[in-house]
Amino acid sequence: xxKTTQPPSMDCAEGRAANLPCNxxxxxxxxYVYWYRQIHSQGPQYIIHGLKNNETNEMASLIITEDxxxxxxxxxxxxxxxxxxxxxxxxxxxxxxxxPGTRLxxxx
Amino acid sequence: DTGVSQDPRHKITKRGQNVTFRCDPISEHNRLYWxxxxxxxxxxxxxxxxxxxxxEKSRLLSDRFSAERPKGSFSTLEIQRTEQGDSAMYLCAxxxxxxxxxxxxxxxPGTRLxxx
Numbered sequence: 565x566x567k568t569t570q571p572p573s574m575d576c577a578e579g580r581a582a583n584l585p586c587n588x589x590x591x592x593x594x595x596y597v598y599w600y601r602q603i604h605s606q607g608p609q610y611i612i613h614g615l616k617n618n619e620t621n622e623m624a625s626l627i628i629t630e631d632x633x634x635x636x637x638x639x640x641x642x643x644x645x646x647x648x649x650x651x652x653x654x655x656x657x658x659x660x661x662x663x664p665g666t667r668l669x670x671x672x
Numbered sequence: 673d674t675g676v677s678q679d680p681r682h683k684i685t686k687r688g689q690n691v692t693f694r695c696d697p698i699s700e701h702n703r704l705y706w707x708x709x710x711x712x713x714x715x716x717x718x719x720x721x722x723x724x725x726x727x728e729k730s731r732l733l734s735d736r737f738s739a740e741r742p743k744g745s746f747s748t749l750e751i752q753r754t755e756q757g758d759s760a761m762y763l764c765a766x767x768x769x770x771x772x773x774x775x776x777x778x779x780x781p782g783t784r785l786x787x788x
Contacts, residue, residue: 566714596774607676607763607779608715615774651714656773659705659728662714 566663567591568652573667576646582639584666586652589633595656597628599637601648602665608651611637642670674698676780678764684786685754692750693783697766704747705777706739707763708732715763721747754787761785 569587576582588597596615600608612619612626614635619626625638639646651665677696685691697704703722707715718737719729723744733739736754741747751758761784765777 594773598776600779605761605782605784607765607781610776610778613774613776615772649714655775659717659720659730660715660777661717662707664714 566661567654568663570650570652570663570666572664573669575669575671576639576642578644578670578672579641582637582642582646582668582670584637584639584650584652584668585634586636587634588652588654591632591654592656595654597626597632597635598653598655598660599624599626600651600653601646601668602651603648608662611650642668644670644672646670676764676766676778678762678780678783680783681781682784682786684788687754687756687787689754690750690752691754691785692748693762693764693785695747695749695764695766695780697746697764698768698778701766701768701778702744703767703769703775703777704741705765705767706747706749707765709761709763709782710759718749751785754785756787759785759787 598613599611602608614626628635649665679694705720706718709715721741736752761782763782765779767775767777
């Protein structure tokens, strides 16, 4: 079973920030938090990952709580092309266990 | 930028036939993973290799499935005596273990198998 819990779906207005939450209350000390997204019929696309500190790259920001039991992926200015299923995964050195993810719909 | 490539992208086969899929990972990546994804579900792990060694296999990988990674480069996934339940997207990913233990996986476009 996946070690993460995400809301099944979210809507976001185009141009606004999309904040996608993830709970991972059983995360181990050495496990990373990874975020991927999957646009229909394509392979999952890596977005960002982190261990303890907040991370930012050209796609998104990752905010991890101090106790590491939850995190939030932030897409700062969502576009229609960001409509996808977003997966939050925790892991260290092994295969990924995907849950059902969050279906984000960016609305015009 | 050469990402992970998979071939073929689509395969239609009749029940009982054998099929083989190929995955070419990112060249410096030493780990290669196979996943299966059915409609509406997240990808499910099948197996992974570190270099040429197959280190883990899921219980989903029945004895009709076999995977190889000769010489630690490309990998093949073969399904023998296909069944309609094998219809799915087969995804390949590769990764490299970085200092500190992070290992983001990069996925290919997948091979969509339809068994009729």
